[in-house]
Amino acid sequence: MTVQQFRDILLTVHQNVYHAESSKQSEYVVWKEVGMKCFHADNQVIQKGVYIKIDFFTKTEFSEIPDNIINILSCNDEIAVCDVNLDYEPDTEYFHTSILCEVI
Numbered sequence: 370m371t372v373q374q375f376r377d378i379l380l381t382v383h384q385n386v387y388h389a390e391s392s393k394q395s396e397y398v399v400w401k402e403v404g405m406k407c408f409h410a411d412n413q414v415i416q417k418g419v420y421i422k423i424d425f426f427t428k429t430e431f432s433e434i435p436d437n438i439i440n441i442l443s444c445n446d447e448i449a450v451c452d453v454n455l456d457y458e459p460d461t462e463y464f465h466t467s468i469l470c471e472v473i
Contacts, residue, residue: 370447370472372402375421378445382437383425396427398438406471416473420451423468435466447473 372388379386385397404420425435435453442448452469 370445372419372421372472375448375472376400378441378448379423379438382441383434391426396429396432396434397425398434399424399426403469418471418473421470421472423470425466425468426463428462428464430464432464435468438466438468442468442470 376386376388379398379400383396383398385391385394387397387399389399389401391397391399400421400423402419403422406418406420407414408416408418423438425432425438427434435455439450439453442450449471450468451471452467454467456465456467457463458465
């Protein structure tokens with residue numbers, strides 16, 4: 370899966386999806402590559418996995434969007450959801466969900 374295909378999956382859940390940084394909409398998704406994992410056999414790379422961090426920001430308490438993102442990612446055989454963190458940022462009043470996943 371390419372990172373563009375990954376982005377397209379996120380766009381099916383939310384229209385405000387940005388790579389690396391956002392334009393600070395009232396509710397938005399930002400995603401970026403944060404690492405790579407290589408699988409080797411016979412001294413050759415046989416498969417690569419990219420770690421991608423997704424951050425969802427909203428001022429709506431109990432938004433369904435994070436669950437929708439996790440569900441659509443979990444339905445794809447090339448994506449593994451690794452970690453989910455929820456936070457409230459009092460200085461900006463945003464609810465922040467961070468999702469780490471691996472894409473192969």
